[in-house]
Amino acid sequence: MHALKQVFVPGAPEPSDPSEVAPAVEAPPQPSPAEMEAAPPLLAAAPGARLLRALRANALSMVLWAVSIALLIAVWYLGTKYKVEAYIRFTNIPTPAEVLQRLVEVNQSPRFMTHIGISVRRILIGFGIATVIAVPLGLLIGRYKPMRDLLLPVCEVLRPIPAIAWVPMSIMLWPNNEASIVFITFLGSFFPILLNTIHGVHSIDSVLIRAAQCLGAKEPALLWHVVLPGAMPHIFTGLAVGMGVAWVSLIAAEMISGQFGVGYFTWEAYSLVNYAEIVLGMITIGVLGLVCSGVIRAASRGAMPWLAYSSTGKR
């Protein structure tokens, strides 16, 4: 921090007032990567100790997380072990061990993995198309009033219809089953992404737009360099919500009209009275959803490194 004094305005009189140094000292709450690199050896030795400290600080949290998961499994285990029947019935519910065993069996053939692969592919295509359409559309609707007047009424009419309600229509509309399921997935994620993008555009501080105009930004550049990054935090919120709804819609569509996919796998298990596979299907859906939202969180961190320092834009 003493380095601050050396970078003072050349030619400027040395400030008689120490205040200019003071705000600088309070400024970076965490050492930046740049500062870490430039840090003297004293600090360089710290990472190991820091990791240890972080571990210790989080130790309680980690224990509680483990306890939380263990509790769920314990309830499940005890319920199924003693075949509890107290209004809710554990009689037909498979034990954790049965499900685990089923998981091993199921992986002996490629069938299970194929189901997962097909579901993931539907998500990637449906969600991908939704992102590619909804984000630019949201930017245009958010930025230009004629676009808003033209497109928002359609969106407002279609938005309240849940994606699942589109299943019969979708089957009629599209030439094959696969396309109609992807369409349902697309619909599920489209509106959350669109609406959050529009909201993101509206939330941009107008002084940033004006500043960009004063720096010579014309309309297309403004959209790309200011409106898009400015709306980015909200866009990622939309992506996270959209991903969740995409999975809900996909599983429902697969259960109703599918031939493949994890939703179909779960529903088929129910039809065939294969209880262990029902639970396995459910857990698989949960894990896939978790992985997908994790990917989006990681992507948002990568795409918006500045939010790590923002006091308002915390994820």
Next chain:
Amino acid sequence: MSAAVQGRISIRDAGVVFDAEGGAVEAVRKVSMDVEPGQFVSIIGPSGCGKSTLLNMVAGFVQPSMGEVRVDGAAIKGPGSDRGVVFQQYSLFPWLTVRKNVEFGLKMRGVPASNREPAARTLLGLAGLLAFANHYPDQLSGGMKQRVGIVRALATNPQVLLMDEPFGALDSQTRVVMQEILTNMWQQFRISVLFVTHDIEEAIFLSDKIYVMTARPGRIKAEIMVPLSRPRTPEMTSSLPFMDMVQRLKALIREESLAAMGSELKDGGLTGFSVEVGREGVESML
């Protein structure tokens, strides 16, 4: 950078009327003023007197309802990089590093990255922020942010620099230091500056010429040349001519503040209040 032959701002009989709820509001009436190339000119006046509106006209955000505003003879059509603007609110792009913020204007102009970076580094060095080139704005203090804002506005080499209470959000100690930094930077760039403030000492310390505005609708009440020599130093603020000017300007603005408060208070029925507020009360409101 450039010899000060460009950067003449001339405002002729400009008026601005806003449409507001409950009828039109006249913000500025028949204002004429000039900023000569390389001159540092401040506008001061009571709050709400339309001084920011004047600056926004030059920036191109507000169209004059009558009269004309010209920079180097050309009427203003909209915002553009020939006029750098520093805002009161922090206006750095939070998603860009300090250096990328400074490069933004050059990027918009199509300057290749290899030329942008050295230019940005030079400017950041001048502002004493080279060590923070790769920081994000949210990692900086208020004073540092405004310094980045100033060099970002200077990066496109504009003919004039428009500053709208740029230090208004800073604490008073930081303000004083920022004023010194600004006057030193100006000494190097010799660019025309139009500076809006409500701080009398700030206006005197920085300016060659000060326009005092009346209460709304804003008109020019006085045009005053600052007799202090260049370069300005902090010691000057305790000199006799400086103190004299402070008193003179305070008196001018007090009249306007009282007038502004008087017209407001009449509606509220609190006649006599404006007298009792006295010297301290009004000045604390400036």
